[in-house]
Amino acid sequence: MDLHAYITSLGGVARTRTLIEAGYTKRDIAAIALDFRKPIRGIIALPGCNPDFMFALLHNGLLTCGSAAEFYGLWIRTRPARRHLACAHSRSAAFVAHRTRRFPPHGLLPVASIEDTVLHALGCLEVPQAVSVAESALRSGRIDADMLRACLRGSRSARAREALARVDLTAESQPEVEARLLFQAQGWAVEAQARIPGVGRVDFLIEGRVIVEIDGHAYHSTRERFIEDRRRHNTATLRGLPTLRYPPEVVWNDPGRIVSEVQALLGMTAA
Numbered sequence: 001m002d003l004h005a006y007i008t009s010l011g012g013v014a015r016t017r018t019l020i021e022a023g024y025t026k027r028d029i030a031a032i033a034l035d036f037r038k039p040i041r042g043i044i045a046l047p048g049c050n051p052d053f054m055f056a057l058l059h060n061g062l063l064t065c066g067s068a069a070e071f072y073g074l075w076i077r078t079r080p081a082r083r084h085l086a087c088a089h090s091r092s093a094a095f096v097a098h099r100t101r102r103f104p105p106h107g108l109l110p111v112a113s114i115e116d117t118v119l120h121a122l123g124c125l126e127v128p129q130a131v132s133v134a135e136s137a138l139r140s141g142r143i144d145a146d147m148l149r150a151c152l153r154g155s156r157s158a159r160a161r162e163a164l165a166r167v168d169l170t171a172e173s174q175p176e177v178e179a180r181l182l183f184q185a186q187g188w189a190v191e192a193q194a195r196i197p198g199v200g201r202v203d204f205l206i207e208g209r210v211i212v213e214i215d216g217h218a219y220h221s222t223r224e225r226f227i228e229d230r231r232r233h234n235t236a237t238l239r240g241l242p243t244l245r246y247p248p249e250v251v252w253n254d255p256g257r258i259v260s261e262v263q264a265l266l267g268m269t270a271a
Contacts, residue, residue, distance in 0.1 A: 003028050004046070010108055012049030013057060016042050018108055052083065055095070056110035061085030064098050064112035065120035066129065071106075072114050075136035075174035076129055077252060084120065086112040098124070102151060115143055119151055123160035130163040132177045139169055168192070175214050175248035176203060182255050183212075183262070198235045202243075209269045210262055211236055211243040214251060242269065 003024050007014050016029050029044070036046050043057055056063050065084035069076040083095045086105075090097030098120045103113035112120070114137060121133040137143045145164075152160045170192035171177040183190045183206060194205035204212040236243050242265050246258055 003032050007032075007044060007046055011053040012046040013054045014044060014108075015057060016044060019044070022108075053110050055083055056085055059085055059087065059092060059095060060089075061087030061095070061097070062101075062105050062110050062112040064117050065096070065124050066133070068111050068114075068117040069121065069133050071111055072117060072137070072142075073140075074114075074117070075132040075177065077132070077174055077178070078129075080125075084124070086116060086120065096124070115147065115151075118143055119148065119160065122148070122152070122163045123157060127163055127166065128178045128181055130160075131166045131181065132171075132174045134164060135167045135169060135171055135177055136174070138167060139171075173214065173216055173248075175216075175251040178255075179204065179212065179214050179246075179251050179258070182251070182258065186259060186263075188262075188266075196236065196239070196241065198239070199232050199241075202236075205241075206262055207266055209241065210265045211241050212258075212262060213243060213245045215245050215247050240269070 001009070003019065006019070006022065006024070010018070019029050020026070033044055036044055039045055039054065039058060045054055052063055052067065062068075062085060063071065063083065064086040066076055066080040067084040070079065080096065084098060085095045086098045086101050088099065090099065098116075100119075101112065101116055102119065103115040105112055106114075111117075118134050118137045122130050124130070125133065134148070138145055145167075148164055149161075151157075152164065166181060168180075171180060172193075176192070180190060180192055183204060189207050191205040191208075192203065193201055195201050196205070196211075202211045203214050206212060233243055244258075244261055244265065250258060
């Protein structure tokens with residue numbers, strides 16, 4: 001692979017040390033450095049390089065926590081306003097520093113391991129975000145719950161342990177995680193992925209009386225899906241189980257509306 005293609009495979013930015021370890025000569029590196037910028041000594045960046053990778057290399061750290069969640073395909077609603085880096089120092093206000101690293105990083109890219117990414121998220125992010133990151137990682141089978149618990153035994157990990165305890169692996173999307181936590185916070189009996197005879201599986205059954213569905217972007221993507229959904233809705237209604245539906249945006253931006261509407265239906269069905 002020529003040097004330009006190799007740097008591109010690394011996100012368009014790399015340390016010269018990485019290139020030398022890959023077998024490229026100092027002459028190769030000097031030649032390409034004439035055509036592309038060197039933001040600081042020891043780093044070469046191609047036009048359009050990954051800005052997160054550039055930031056991590058410039059600050060001698062590894063992307064982690066909420067800043068590495070998307071890289072691993074983990075559920076996170078919004079990226080943190082400041083990048084999160086695993087690094088040995090925290091002298092800059094430009095990023096949030098995580099000083100603990102338990103596992104080797106992701107290959108040659110400036111990204112912490114998926115294990116450290118999840119551990120950092122559990123102890124750092126707000127509960128809905130932390131639970132979402134951990135739940136998606138566990139559901140994918142790429143990390144193990146026992147490993148997480150073993151790493152979180154220390155006295156400083158109480159917050160992370162509490163977040164991990166909220167993971168139950170029932171959600172099939174990030175909005176479902178937030179909806180479940182919202183319902184549980186009200187003290188309601190919540191059955192996620194409940195199976196109802198004649199209706200099938202529903203996202204949530206609240207207090208055994210109200211169905212709540214969180215509709216993703218693929219909802220009603222086909223005519224057959226639309227027809228089947230109408231059948232399910234009618235069957236549930238005939239069984240005395242009213243259904244409320246919400247898109248992810250309402251879960252994220254107007255949770256109070258969901259609570260009030262579920263509460264209203266619970267009151268109407270109490271008799």
